[in-house]
Amino acid sequence: MNQKGIQKSKLFDPAELVPGQSVDCVIIGFENKELKILILKWRAKRDIWALPGGFIFKEEDLDKAAIRVLQERTGIKLPFLEQFKTFGNLDRRDGDILAKHMQFLAAKGKVADWFKQRFITTGYLSLVDIQKSDPQPDFSSEKIKWASLDELPHLIFDHNDIVKTAIDFIRNQINYLPIGITLLPEKFTMKDLQGLYESILRKKLDRGNFQRKMLKLDIFNRHDKQLEGGAHKAPYLYSFDKEKYEKLLEQGYGFNS
Amino acid sequence: MNQKGIQKSKLFDPAELVPGQSVDCVIIGFENKELKILILKWRAKRDIWALPGGFIFKEEDLDKAAIRVLQERTGIKLPFLEQFKTFGNLDRRDGDILAKHMQFLAAKGKVADWFKQRFITTGYLSLVDIQKSDPQPDFSSEKIKWASLDELPHLIFDHNDIVKTAIDFIRNQINYLPIGITLLPEKFTMKDLQGLYESILRKKLDRGNFQRKMLKLDIFNRHDKQLEGGAHKAPYLYSFDKEKYEKLLEQGYGFNS
DNA sequence: AATATATTGTGTACAAATGACACAATATTT
DNA sequence: AAATATTGTGTCATTTGTACACAATATATT
Numbered sequence: 405m406n407q408k409g410i411q412k413s414k415l416f417d418p419a420e421l422v423p424g425q426s427v428d429c430v431i432i433g434f435e436n437k438e439l440k441i442l443i444l445k446w447r448a449k450r451d452i453w454a455l456p457g458g459f460i461f462k463e464e465d466l467d468k469a470a471i472r473v474l475q476e477r478t479g480i481k482l483p484f485l486e487q488f489k490t491f492g493n494l495d496r497r498d499g500d501i502l503a504k505h506m507q508f509l510a511a512k513g514k515v516a517d518w519f520k521q522r523f524i525t526t527g528y529l530s531l532v533d534i535q536k537s538d539p540q541p542d543f544s545s546e547k548i549k550w551a552s553l554d555e556l557p558h559l560i561f562d563h564n565d566i567v568k569t570a571i572d573f574i575r576n577q578i579n580y581l582p583i584g585i586t587l588l589p590e591k592f593t594m595k596d597l598q599g600l601y602e603s604i605l606r607k608k609l610d611r612g613n614f615q616r617k618m619l620k621l622d623i624f625n626r627h628d629k630q631l632e633g634g635a636h637k638a639p640y641l642y643s644f645d646k647e648k649y650e651k652l653l654e655q656g657y658g659f660n661s
Numbered sequence: 662m663n664q665k666g667i668q669k670s671k672l673f674d675p676a677e678l679v680p681g682q683s684v685d686c687v688i689i690g691f692e693n694k695e696l697k698i699l700i701l702k703w704r705a706k707r708d709i710w711a712l713p714g715g716f717i718f719k720e721e722d723l724d725k726a727a728i729r730v731l732q733e734r735t736g737i738k739l740p741f742l743e744q745f746k747t748f749g750n751l752d753r754r755d756g757d758i759l760a761k762h763m764q765f766l767a768a769k770g771k772v773a774d775w776f777k778q779r780f781i782t783t784g785y786l787s788l789v790d791i792q793k794s795d796p797q798p799d800f801s802s803e804k805i806k807w808a809s810l811d812e813l814p815h816l817i818f819d820h821n822d823i824v825k826t827a828i829d830f831i832r833n834q835i836n837y838l839p840i841g842i843t844l845l846p847e848k849f850t851m852k853d854l855q856g857l858y859e860s861i862l863r864k865k866l867d868r869g870n871f872q873r874k875m876l877k878l879d880i881f882n883r884h885d886k887q888l889e890g891g892a893h894k895a896p897y898l899y900s901f902d903k904e905k906y907e908k909l910l911e912q913g914y915g916f917n918s
Numbered sequence: 919a920a921t922a923t924a925t926t927g928t929g930t931a932c933a934a935a936t937g938a939c940a941c942a943a944t945a946t947t948t
Numbered sequence: 949a950a951a952t953a954t955t956g957t958g959t960c961a962t963t964t965g966t967a968c969a970c971a972a973t974a975t976a977t978t
Contacts, residue, residue, distance in 0.1 A: 466749020
Protein backbone atom coordinates (compact mmCIF):
# COMPACT_ATOMS: atom_id res chain seq x y z
CA MET A 405 0.00 0.00 0.00
CA ASN A 406 1.23 3.47 -0.75
CA GLN A 407 0.43 6.78 0.92
CA LYS A 408 -3.11 6.92 -0.32
CA GLY A 409 -3.89 3.33 0.45
CA ILE A 410 -4.06 2.25 -3.16
CA GLN A 411 -2.68 -1.21 -3.70
CA LYS A 412 0.42 -1.44 -5.83
CA SER A 413 -1.10 -4.19 -7.88
CA LYS A 414 -4.00 -1.98 -8.90
CA LEU A 415 -1.65 0.65 -10.30
CA PHE A 416 -0.68 -1.58 -13.20
CA ASP A 417 -3.83 -3.64 -13.49
CA PRO A 418 -5.11 -3.30 -17.06
CA ALA A 419 -8.61 -4.10 -15.85
CA GLU A 420 -8.66 -0.93 -13.75
CA LEU A 421 -6.92 1.44 -16.13
CA VAL A 422 -7.74 3.43 -19.22
CA PRO A 423 -5.65 1.70 -21.88
CA GLY A 424 -3.00 3.56 -23.83
CA GLN A 425 -3.38 6.81 -21.97
CA SER A 426 -1.02 8.32 -19.41
CA VAL A 427 -0.18 11.58 -17.71
CA ASP A 428 3.26 13.07 -17.11
CA CYS A 429 4.02 15.89 -14.70
CA VAL A 430 6.59 18.61 -15.17
CA ILE A 431 7.16 20.03 -11.71
CA ILE A 432 9.16 23.21 -11.93
CA GLY A 433 11.05 24.68 -9.00
CA PHE A 434 13.32 27.65 -8.54
CA GLU A 435 16.53 27.62 -6.50
CA ASN A 436 19.88 29.39 -6.76
CA LYS A 437 18.61 31.49 -9.63
CA GLU A 438 17.93 28.36 -11.63
CA LEU A 439 14.83 26.57 -12.79
CA LYS A 440 14.76 22.93 -11.75
CA ILE A 441 12.70 19.96 -12.79
CA LEU A 442 11.67 17.09 -10.57
CA ILE A 443 12.72 13.73 -12.02
CA LEU A 444 12.73 10.12 -10.87
CA LYS A 445 15.36 7.43 -11.38
CA TRP A 446 14.12 4.00 -12.27
CA ARG A 447 15.13 0.90 -10.38
CA ALA A 448 17.55 -0.24 -13.04
CA LYS A 449 21.28 -0.76 -13.34
CA ARG A 450 21.80 2.11 -15.72
CA ASP A 451 20.75 5.69 -15.04
CA ILE A 452 17.26 5.92 -16.41
CA TRP A 453 15.49 9.11 -15.51
CA ALA A 454 11.89 10.06 -16.19
CA LEU A 455 9.22 12.55 -15.30
CA PRO A 456 6.75 11.50 -12.64
CA GLY A 457 3.97 9.96 -14.68
CA GLY A 458 1.36 7.27 -14.54
CA PHE A 459 -1.96 5.95 -15.68
CA ILE A 460 -5.60 6.87 -15.42
CA PHE A 461 -8.21 4.80 -13.65
CA LYS A 462 -11.30 3.98 -15.62
CA GLU A 463 -13.43 5.86 -13.14
CA GLU A 464 -11.28 8.96 -12.80
CA ASP A 465 -11.13 12.40 -14.41
CA LEU A 466 -7.98 13.09 -16.38
CA ASP A 467 -7.12 16.14 -14.27
CA LYS A 468 -7.65 14.15 -11.07
CA ALA A 469 -5.42 11.39 -12.37
CA ALA A 470 -2.56 13.85 -12.81
CA ILE A 471 -2.93 15.05 -9.24
CA ARG A 472 -3.06 11.51 -7.88
CA VAL A 473 -0.15 10.28 -9.98
CA LEU A 474 2.04 13.13 -8.83
CA GLN A 475 1.15 12.41 -5.24
CA GLU A 476 1.82 8.68 -5.55
CA ARG A 477 5.08 9.03 -7.37
CA THR A 478 6.63 11.96 -5.50
CA GLY A 479 4.61 12.48 -2.35
CA ILE A 480 3.86 16.02 -3.49
CA LYS A 481 0.25 16.93 -3.01
CA LEU A 482 -1.06 19.77 -5.14
CA PRO A 483 -4.66 20.82 -5.52
CA PHE A 484 -4.25 21.75 -9.17
CA LEU A 485 -2.02 20.96 -12.11
CA GLU A 486 -2.08 22.85 -15.37
CA GLN A 487 -2.57 20.83 -18.51
CA PHE A 488 -0.34 22.10 -21.31
CA LYS A 489 -0.24 19.58 -24.14
CA THR A 490 -1.03 16.03 -25.18
CA PHE A 491 1.72 14.06 -26.86
CA GLY A 492 0.46 11.49 -29.30
CA ASN A 493 3.15 10.76 -31.85
CA LEU A 494 3.48 7.11 -32.71
CA ASP A 495 7.23 7.18 -32.23
CA ARG A 496 7.28 9.03 -28.95
CA ARG A 497 8.51 5.97 -27.09
CA ASP A 498 11.07 4.85 -29.67
CA GLY A 499 14.36 6.30 -30.70
CA ASP A 500 15.59 5.95 -27.18
CA ILE A 501 18.17 3.33 -26.34
CA LEU A 502 17.08 3.37 -22.77
CA ALA A 503 13.61 2.29 -23.73
CA LYS A 504 15.01 -1.18 -24.27
CA HIS A 505 15.50 -1.46 -20.56
CA MET A 506 11.81 -1.26 -20.14
CA GLN A 507 11.41 -4.55 -21.88
CA PHE A 508 13.64 -6.35 -19.46
CA LEU A 509 11.73 -4.75 -16.63
CA ALA A 510 8.44 -6.08 -17.87
CA ALA A 511 9.36 -8.89 -20.16
CA LYS A 512 6.30 -11.09 -20.12
CA GLY A 513 2.78 -11.36 -18.82
CA LYS A 514 0.02 -8.86 -18.35
CA VAL A 515 2.20 -6.10 -16.98
CA ALA A 516 4.58 -6.48 -19.90
CA ASP A 517 1.75 -6.19 -22.37
CA TRP A 518 0.51 -3.14 -20.57
CA PHE A 519 3.84 -1.38 -20.90
CA LYS A 520 4.32 -2.41 -24.49
CA GLN A 521 1.18 -0.58 -25.59
CA ARG A 522 1.28 2.58 -27.58
CA PHE A 523 0.65 5.46 -25.16
CA ILE A 524 -0.73 8.91 -25.64
CA THR A 525 0.30 11.08 -22.72
CA THR A 526 -1.05 14.37 -21.45
CA GLY A 527 1.44 16.78 -19.93
CA TYR A 528 0.64 18.67 -16.74
CA LEU A 529 2.79 21.23 -15.01
CA SER A 530 3.05 23.15 -11.80
CA LEU A 531 5.44 25.67 -10.31
CA VAL A 532 6.40 24.86 -6.74
CA ASP A 533 8.57 26.23 -3.97
CA ILE A 534 11.45 23.80 -3.60
CA GLN A 535 11.94 24.76 0.06
CA LYS A 536 8.41 23.83 0.95
CA SER A 537 8.33 20.51 -0.86
CA ASP A 538 9.96 17.29 0.22
CA PRO A 539 9.69 14.87 -2.69
CA GLN A 540 10.09 11.15 -1.98
CA PRO A 541 10.61 8.43 -4.59
CA ASP A 542 7.83 5.86 -4.87
CA PHE A 543 8.30 2.10 -4.69
CA SER A 544 9.14 1.87 -8.37
CA SER A 545 11.88 4.49 -8.20
CA GLU A 546 15.34 4.46 -6.73
CA LYS A 547 15.87 8.20 -6.42
CA ILE A 548 14.13 11.50 -6.90
CA LYS A 549 15.86 14.81 -7.54
CA TRP A 550 15.58 18.40 -8.64
CA ALA A 551 17.62 18.59 -11.81
CA SER A 552 18.66 21.99 -13.05
CA LEU A 553 17.03 22.73 -16.36
CA ASP A 554 20.34 23.59 -17.99
CA GLU A 555 21.88 20.25 -17.17
CA LEU A 556 18.89 17.99 -17.36
CA PRO A 557 20.00 14.40 -18.01
CA HIS A 558 18.67 12.41 -20.92
CA LEU A 559 15.15 11.38 -19.96
CA ILE A 560 13.28 8.34 -21.18
CA PHE A 561 10.96 8.42 -24.21
CA ASP A 562 10.08 11.96 -25.30
CA HIS A 563 10.28 13.36 -21.77
CA ASN A 564 12.94 15.91 -22.68
CA ASP A 565 10.54 17.26 -25.32
CA ILE A 566 7.76 17.36 -22.78
CA VAL A 567 9.91 19.43 -20.42
CA LYS A 568 10.86 21.82 -23.20
CA THR A 569 7.24 22.28 -24.16
CA ALA A 570 6.30 22.98 -20.54
CA ILE A 571 9.01 25.60 -20.16
CA ASP A 572 8.00 27.28 -23.43
CA PHE A 573 4.44 27.30 -22.14
CA ILE A 574 5.48 29.11 -18.95
CA ARG A 575 7.82 31.43 -20.81
CA ASN A 576 4.94 32.49 -22.96
CA GLN A 577 2.52 32.78 -20.08
CA ILE A 578 4.74 35.10 -18.08
CA ASN A 579 4.14 37.75 -20.73
CA TYR A 580 0.57 38.25 -19.70
CA LEU A 581 0.11 36.60 -16.31
CA PRO A 582 1.90 37.25 -13.05
CA ILE A 583 3.97 34.26 -12.02
CA GLY A 584 5.78 33.44 -8.85
CA ILE A 585 3.28 33.00 -6.11
CA THR A 586 3.91 29.26 -6.00
CA LEU A 587 7.59 29.34 -6.89
CA LEU A 588 8.87 31.65 -4.20
CA PRO A 589 8.81 31.41 -0.43
CA GLU A 590 6.09 33.24 1.45
CA LYS A 591 8.23 36.35 1.82
CA PHE A 592 10.73 37.42 -0.78
CA THR A 593 12.56 40.45 -2.06
CA MET A 594 12.07 42.14 -5.40
CA LYS A 595 15.49 40.86 -6.29
CA ASP A 596 14.28 37.30 -5.77
CA LEU A 597 11.30 37.90 -8.01
CA GLN A 598 13.49 39.52 -10.63
CA GLY A 599 15.82 36.53 -10.58
CA LEU A 600 12.87 34.27 -11.20
CA TYR A 601 11.70 36.34 -14.15
CA GLU A 602 15.20 36.46 -15.54
CA SER A 603 15.51 32.68 -15.28
CA ILE A 604 12.28 32.12 -17.13
CA LEU A 605 12.81 34.81 -19.75
CA ARG A 606 16.53 34.07 -20.07
CA LYS A 607 17.49 37.73 -20.13
CA LYS A 608 18.60 40.46 -17.77
CA LEU A 609 16.03 43.03 -16.73
CA ASP A 610 16.64 46.51 -15.45
CA ARG A 611 16.40 46.47 -11.66
CA GLY A 612 14.76 49.81 -11.13
CA ASN A 613 12.24 49.44 -13.90
CA PHE A 614 11.38 45.89 -12.92
CA GLN A 615 10.70 46.94 -9.36
CA ARG A 616 8.44 49.79 -10.40
CA LYS A 617 6.59 47.69 -12.91
CA MET A 618 5.90 44.89 -10.49
CA LEU A 619 4.84 47.16 -7.65
CA LYS A 620 2.46 48.98 -9.95
CA LEU A 621 0.59 45.72 -10.46
CA ASP A 622 -0.55 46.23 -6.89
CA ILE A 623 -0.58 42.57 -5.91
CA PHE A 624 2.02 42.70 -3.16
CA ASN A 625 2.08 43.38 0.55
CA ARG A 626 5.20 45.12 1.80
CA HIS A 627 6.65 43.90 5.08
CA ASP A 628 9.57 44.94 7.29
CA LYS A 629 13.07 45.35 6.08
CA GLN A 630 15.06 42.16 5.82
CA LEU A 631 17.35 42.01 8.86
CA GLU A 632 19.97 39.44 8.07
CA GLY A 633 21.75 40.09 4.82
CA GLY A 634 24.91 41.19 3.07
CA ALA A 635 27.04 44.26 3.43
CA HIS A 636 24.46 46.63 2.09
CA LYS A 637 21.14 48.30 2.54
CA ALA A 638 18.45 45.81 3.60
CA PRO A 639 15.67 45.32 1.09
CA TYR A 640 11.98 45.15 1.86
CA LEU A 641 10.28 41.79 2.00
CA TYR A 642 7.10 41.27 0.02
CA SER A 643 4.42 38.64 -0.15
CA PHE A 644 1.68 38.14 -2.68
CA ASP A 645 -1.72 39.52 -1.80
CA LYS A 646 -3.68 36.43 -2.78
CA GLU A 647 -6.96 38.21 -3.48
CA LYS A 648 -5.45 40.87 -5.69
CA TYR A 649 -3.23 38.26 -7.31
CA GLU A 650 -6.19 36.07 -8.24
CA LYS A 651 -8.03 39.05 -9.61
CA LEU A 652 -5.10 40.00 -11.82
CA LEU A 653 -4.73 36.39 -12.96
CA GLU A 654 -8.21 36.54 -14.41
CA GLN A 655 -7.48 39.71 -16.32
CA GLY A 656 -3.96 39.11 -17.45
CA TYR A 657 -1.62 41.92 -18.41
CA GLY A 658 0.98 42.72 -20.99
CA PHE A 659 4.65 42.38 -20.30
CA ASN A 660 7.28 43.83 -22.57
CA SER A 661 10.89 44.93 -22.28
CA MET B 662 -15.26 4.10 -49.56
CA ASN B 663 -14.89 7.76 -48.68
CA GLN B 664 -12.74 10.41 -50.30
CA LYS B 665 -9.49 8.99 -49.07
CA GLY B 666 -10.35 5.44 -49.92
CA ILE B 667 -10.67 4.27 -46.34
CA GLN B 668 -13.42 1.75 -45.87
CA LYS B 669 -16.31 2.86 -43.73
CA SER B 670 -16.15 -0.34 -41.76
CA LYS B 671 -12.59 0.40 -40.72
CA LEU B 672 -13.57 3.74 -39.25
CA PHE B 673 -15.41 2.06 -36.39
CA ASP B 674 -13.48 -1.16 -36.16
CA PRO B 675 -12.20 -1.50 -32.59
CA ALA B 676 -9.39 -3.69 -33.84
CA GLU B 677 -7.96 -0.83 -35.86
CA LEU B 678 -8.50 2.02 -33.41
CA VAL B 679 -6.90 3.38 -30.28
CA PRO B 680 -9.55 2.67 -27.66
CA GLY B 681 -11.15 5.43 -25.64
CA GLN B 682 -9.40 8.24 -27.44
CA SER B 683 -10.85 10.70 -29.93
CA VAL B 684 -10.18 14.05 -31.57
CA ASP B 685 -12.61 16.89 -32.12
CA CYS B 686 -12.06 19.81 -34.47
CA VAL B 687 -13.17 23.38 -33.91
CA ILE B 688 -13.06 24.98 -37.34
CA ILE B 689 -13.48 28.71 -37.04
CA GLY B 690 -14.52 30.92 -39.92
CA PHE B 691 -15.30 34.60 -40.31
CA GLU B 692 -18.17 36.02 -42.33
CA ASN B 693 -20.41 39.08 -42.01
CA LYS B 694 -18.34 40.33 -39.11
CA GLU B 695 -19.12 37.18 -37.17
CA LEU B 696 -17.12 34.18 -36.06
CA LYS B 697 -18.64 30.91 -37.20
CA ILE B 698 -18.08 27.31 -36.23
CA LEU B 699 -18.40 24.33 -38.52
CA ILE B 700 -20.82 21.73 -37.15
CA LEU B 701 -22.40 18.51 -38.36
CA LYS B 702 -25.94 17.24 -37.91
CA TRP B 703 -26.32 13.58 -37.09
CA ARG B 704 -28.55 11.29 -39.04
CA ALA B 705 -31.26 11.24 -36.39
CA LYS B 706 -34.83 12.38 -36.04
CA ARG B 707 -34.05 15.15 -33.63
CA ASP B 708 -31.57 17.93 -34.26
CA ILE B 709 -28.33 16.61 -32.90
CA TRP B 710 -25.33 18.71 -33.75
CA ALA B 711 -21.70 17.98 -33.07
CA LEU B 712 -18.19 19.06 -33.89
CA PRO B 713 -16.43 17.10 -36.59
CA GLY B 714 -14.59 14.46 -34.61
CA GLY B 715 -13.41 10.91 -34.84
CA PHE B 716 -11.01 8.26 -33.74
CA ILE B 717 -7.33 7.49 -34.00
CA PHE B 718 -5.88 4.53 -35.82
CA LYS B 719 -3.47 2.39 -33.91
CA GLU B 720 -0.71 3.22 -36.37
CA GLU B 721 -1.29 6.95 -36.62
CA ASP B 722 0.05 10.07 -34.93
CA LEU B 723 -2.50 12.02 -32.92
CA ASP B 724 -1.93 15.18 -34.97
CA LYS B 725 -2.31 13.24 -38.20
CA ALA B 726 -5.52 11.70 -36.96
CA ALA B 727 -7.03 15.15 -36.44
CA ILE B 728 -6.15 16.16 -40.00
CA ARG B 729 -7.56 12.94 -41.42
CA VAL B 730 -10.74 13.04 -39.34
CA LEU B 731 -11.46 16.60 -40.41
CA GLN B 732 -10.97 15.65 -44.03
CA GLU B 733 -13.19 12.58 -43.78
CA ARG B 734 -16.00 14.28 -41.95
CA THR B 735 -16.08 17.64 -43.74
CA GLY B 736 -14.03 17.30 -46.88
CA ILE B 737 -11.80 20.11 -45.68
CA LYS B 738 -8.15 19.37 -46.15
CA LEU B 739 -5.76 21.31 -43.97
CA PRO B 740 -2.06 20.69 -43.58
CA PHE B 741 -2.04 21.61 -39.91
CA LEU B 742 -4.40 21.79 -36.97
CA GLU B 743 -3.53 23.41 -33.68
CA GLN B 744 -3.99 21.30 -30.58
CA PHE B 745 -5.46 23.36 -27.74
CA LYS B 746 -6.66 21.07 -24.97
CA THR B 747 -7.50 17.51 -24.00
CA PHE B 748 -10.84 16.90 -22.34
CA GLY B 749 -10.83 13.98 -19.96
CA ASN B 750 -13.60 14.43 -17.45
CA LEU B 751 -15.50 11.26 -16.67
CA ASP B 752 -18.84 12.98 -17.12
CA ARG B 753 -18.06 14.75 -20.37
CA ARG B 754 -20.48 12.56 -22.30
CA ASP B 755 -23.25 12.60 -19.67
CA GLY B 756 -25.55 15.35 -18.56
CA ASP B 757 -26.82 15.69 -22.05
CA ILE B 758 -30.27 14.47 -22.95
CA LEU B 759 -29.24 14.11 -26.53
CA ALA B 760 -26.59 11.63 -25.57
CA LYS B 761 -29.36 9.10 -25.09
CA HIS B 762 -29.93 9.14 -28.80
CA MET B 763 -26.51 7.73 -29.28
CA GLN B 764 -27.56 4.59 -27.55
CA PHE B 765 -30.39 3.98 -29.94
CA LEU B 766 -28.03 4.65 -32.81
CA ALA B 767 -25.63 2.01 -31.65
CA ALA B 768 -27.65 -0.22 -29.42
CA LYS B 769 -25.90 -3.56 -29.63
CA GLY B 770 -22.87 -5.30 -30.99
CA LYS B 771 -19.24 -4.27 -31.40
CA VAL B 772 -20.01 -0.80 -32.68
CA ALA B 773 -22.34 -0.15 -29.78
CA ASP B 774 -19.68 -1.22 -27.31
CA TRP B 775 -17.22 1.03 -29.05
CA PHE B 776 -19.43 4.07 -28.67
CA LYS B 777 -20.35 3.28 -25.10
CA GLN B 778 -16.74 3.51 -23.99
CA ARG B 779 -15.45 6.35 -21.92
CA PHE B 780 -13.61 8.71 -24.28
CA ILE B 781 -10.87 11.20 -23.72
CA THR B 782 -10.85 13.69 -26.57
CA THR B 783 -8.18 16.08 -27.78
CA GLY B 784 -9.36 19.37 -29.23
CA TYR B 785 -7.80 20.79 -32.37
CA LEU B 786 -8.63 24.07 -34.04
CA SER B 787 -8.00 25.99 -37.20
CA LEU B 788 -9.05 29.33 -38.64
CA VAL B 789 -10.24 29.11 -42.23
CA ASP B 790 -11.60 31.34 -44.96
CA ILE B 791 -15.25 30.42 -45.36
CA GLN B 792 -15.25 31.56 -48.97
CA LYS B 793 -12.47 29.22 -49.91
CA SER B 794 -13.86 26.16 -48.16
CA ASP B 795 -16.72 24.01 -49.31
CA PRO B 796 -17.55 21.65 -46.46
CA GLN B 797 -19.53 18.50 -47.25
CA PRO B 798 -21.20 16.22 -44.70
CA ASP B 799 -19.81 12.69 -44.50
CA PHE B 800 -21.87 9.51 -44.75
CA SER B 801 -22.75 9.58 -41.07
CA SER B 802 -24.06 13.14 -41.16
CA GLU B 803 -27.19 14.66 -42.62
CA LYS B 804 -26.03 18.26 -42.85
CA ILE B 805 -23.05 20.46 -42.30
CA LYS B 806 -23.16 24.18 -41.59
CA TRP B 807 -21.34 27.25 -40.41
CA ALA B 808 -23.10 28.25 -37.20
CA SER B 809 -22.57 31.73 -35.90
CA LEU B 810 -20.78 31.62 -32.57
CA ASP B 811 -23.38 33.78 -30.89
CA GLU B 812 -26.22 31.48 -31.77
CA LEU B 813 -24.52 28.14 -31.66
CA PRO B 814 -27.08 25.38 -31.08
CA HIS B 815 -26.77 22.94 -28.24
CA LEU B 816 -24.04 20.51 -29.23
CA ILE B 817 -23.70 16.94 -28.09
CA PHE B 818 -21.61 15.91 -25.08
CA ASP B 819 -19.27 18.68 -23.94
CA HIS B 820 -18.81 20.11 -27.42
CA ASN B 821 -20.10 23.55 -26.43
CA ASP B 822 -17.37 23.65 -23.78
CA ILE B 823 -14.81 22.59 -26.33
CA VAL B 824 -15.83 25.45 -28.63
CA LYS B 825 -15.66 27.94 -25.78
CA THR B 826 -12.18 26.75 -24.84
CA ALA B 827 -11.04 27.06 -28.45
CA ILE B 828 -12.33 30.61 -28.74
CA ASP B 829 -10.70 31.60 -25.46
CA PHE B 830 -7.48 30.11 -26.78
CA ILE B 831 -7.62 32.25 -29.91
CA ARG B 832 -8.72 35.33 -28.00
CA ASN B 833 -5.67 34.96 -25.83
CA GLN B 834 -3.36 34.24 -28.73
CA ILE B 835 -4.34 37.34 -30.66
CA ASN B 836 -2.66 39.40 -27.97
CA TYR B 837 0.78 38.33 -29.03
CA LEU B 838 0.46 36.72 -32.44
CA PRO B 839 -0.85 38.14 -35.69
CA ILE B 840 -4.02 36.38 -36.76
CA GLY B 841 -6.02 36.48 -39.93
CA ILE B 842 -3.93 35.05 -42.69
CA THR B 843 -6.12 31.97 -42.88
CA LEU B 844 -9.40 33.62 -41.95
CA LEU B 845 -9.54 36.32 -44.59
CA PRO B 846 -9.59 36.15 -48.37
CA GLU B 847 -6.33 36.64 -50.24
CA LYS B 848 -6.87 40.39 -50.51
CA PHE B 849 -8.67 42.38 -47.89
CA THR B 850 -8.99 45.88 -46.53
CA MET B 851 -7.82 47.14 -43.18
CA LYS B 852 -11.46 47.47 -42.28
CA ASP B 853 -11.94 43.73 -42.87
CA LEU B 854 -8.99 42.95 -40.65
CA GLN B 855 -10.25 45.29 -37.98
CA GLY B 856 -13.67 43.61 -38.09
CA LEU B 857 -11.99 40.29 -37.52
CA TYR B 858 -10.05 41.60 -34.55
CA GLU B 859 -13.15 43.20 -33.11
CA SER B 860 -15.07 39.94 -33.45
CA ILE B 861 -12.43 37.99 -31.62
CA LEU B 862 -11.74 40.59 -28.96
CA ARG B 863 -15.40 41.53 -28.64
CA LYS B 864 -14.67 45.24 -28.52
CA LYS B 865 -14.47 48.24 -30.80
CA LEU B 866 -11.03 49.44 -31.79
CA ASP B 867 -10.03 52.87 -33.01
CA ARG B 868 -9.83 52.79 -36.80
CA GLY B 869 -6.89 55.09 -37.30
CA ASN B 870 -4.81 53.60 -34.54
CA PHE B 871 -5.58 50.05 -35.58
CA GLN B 872 -4.48 50.76 -39.12
CA ARG B 873 -1.23 52.33 -38.03
CA LYS B 874 -0.49 49.57 -35.56
CA MET B 875 -1.09 46.78 -38.06
CA LEU B 876 0.87 48.42 -40.85
CA LYS B 877 3.79 48.98 -38.52
CA LEU B 878 4.04 45.21 -38.10
CA ASP B 879 5.31 45.23 -41.66
CA ILE B 880 3.74 41.95 -42.71
CA PHE B 881 1.47 43.27 -45.46
CA ASN B 882 1.74 43.98 -49.14
CA ARG B 883 -0.30 46.92 -50.34
CA HIS B 884 -2.11 46.52 -53.65
CA ASP B 885 -4.25 48.79 -55.80
CA LYS B 886 -7.23 50.65 -54.59
CA GLN B 887 -10.43 48.66 -54.37
CA LEU B 888 -12.49 49.58 -57.45
CA GLU B 889 -15.99 48.39 -56.66
CA GLY B 890 -17.32 49.68 -53.39
CA GLY B 891 -19.67 52.01 -51.60
CA ALA B 892 -20.26 55.69 -51.92
CA HIS B 893 -16.94 56.72 -50.53
CA LYS B 894 -13.22 56.75 -50.98
CA ALA B 895 -11.90 53.36 -52.07
CA PRO B 896 -9.63 51.66 -49.56
CA TYR B 897 -6.38 49.92 -50.36
CA LEU B 898 -6.33 46.16 -50.58
CA TYR B 899 -3.72 44.26 -48.64
CA SER B 900 -2.46 40.73 -48.53
CA PHE B 901 -0.22 39.03 -46.02
CA ASP B 902 3.45 38.80 -46.90
CA LYS B 903 3.85 35.14 -45.99
CA GLU B 904 7.56 35.30 -45.29
CA LYS B 905 7.38 38.31 -43.02
CA TYR B 906 4.23 36.89 -41.43
CA GLU B 907 5.93 33.63 -40.57
CA LYS B 908 8.87 35.47 -39.13
CA LEU B 909 6.65 37.55 -36.89
CA LEU B 910 4.73 34.44 -35.83
CA GLU B 911 7.91 33.04 -34.38
CA GLN B 912 8.65 36.18 -32.42
CA GLY B 913 5.20 37.20 -31.31
CA TYR B 914 4.31 40.70 -30.26
CA GLY B 915 2.29 42.51 -27.65
CA PHE B 916 -1.18 43.81 -28.30
CA ASN B 917 -2.94 46.20 -25.99
CA SER B 918 -5.79 48.64 -26.17
C1' DA C 919 -22.77 68.48 -63.63
C1' DA C 920 -22.77 70.06 -59.05
C1' DT C 921 -23.49 68.75 -54.46
C1' DA C 922 -24.07 65.51 -50.67
C1' DT C 923 -22.49 61.55 -48.20
C1' DA C 924 -19.72 58.01 -46.35
C1' DT C 925 -15.39 56.30 -45.66
C1' DT C 926 -10.36 56.42 -46.13
C1' DG C 927 -5.57 57.76 -45.13
C1' DT C 928 -3.05 60.39 -42.40
C1' DG C 929 -2.10 64.22 -38.94
C1' DT C 930 -1.83 66.03 -34.31
C1' DA C 931 -1.51 66.45 -29.49
C1' DC C 932 -1.74 64.86 -25.04
C1' DA C 933 -1.12 60.91 -21.82
C1' DA C 934 1.10 56.87 -20.39
C1' DA C 935 4.64 53.45 -20.56
C1' DT C 936 9.32 52.09 -21.41
C1' DG C 937 14.29 52.11 -21.03
C1' DA C 938 18.71 53.77 -19.65
C1' DC C 939 20.98 55.69 -16.16
C1' DA C 940 21.85 58.45 -11.75
C1' DC C 941 22.28 59.10 -6.85
C1' DA C 942 21.44 59.37 -2.03
C1' DA C 943 20.43 56.09 1.75
C1' DT C 944 21.92 52.31 4.47
C1' DA C 945 23.51 47.68 6.39
C1' DT C 946 27.50 45.27 6.85
C1' DT C 947 32.69 44.53 6.35
C1' DT C 948 37.26 46.21 6.73
C1' DA D 949 35.50 55.66 10.62
C1' DA D 950 35.90 54.50 5.92
C1' DA D 951 34.92 51.28 2.22
C1' DT D 952 31.63 48.47 -0.16
C1' DA D 953 27.57 46.59 -2.04
C1' DT D 954 22.89 47.01 -2.75
C1' DT D 955 18.47 49.32 -2.25
C1' DG D 956 14.72 52.67 -3.19
C1' DT D 957 13.59 56.15 -5.88
C1' DG D 958 14.41 60.05 -9.28
C1' DT D 959 15.08 61.88 -13.93
C1' DC D 960 14.53 62.29 -18.70
C1' DA D 961 14.55 61.06 -23.50
C1' DT D 962 12.03 57.92 -26.33
C1' DT D 963 8.36 55.13 -27.65
C1' DT D 964 3.71 53.74 -27.55
C1' DG D 965 -1.18 54.47 -26.71
C1' DT D 966 -5.46 57.15 -27.21
C1' DA D 967 -8.67 60.32 -28.84
C1' DC D 968 -10.00 63.04 -32.20
C1' DA D 969 -9.50 65.97 -36.54
C1' DC D 970 -9.51 66.87 -41.39
C1' DA D 971 -8.59 66.77 -46.20
C1' DA D 972 -9.06 63.38 -50.02
C1' DT D 973 -12.02 60.68 -52.78
C1' DA D 974 -15.46 57.29 -54.74
C1' DT D 975 -20.14 56.90 -55.36
C1' DA D 976 -25.11 58.52 -54.82
C1' DT D 977 -28.35 62.16 -55.19
C1' DT D 978 -30.30 66.05 -57.19
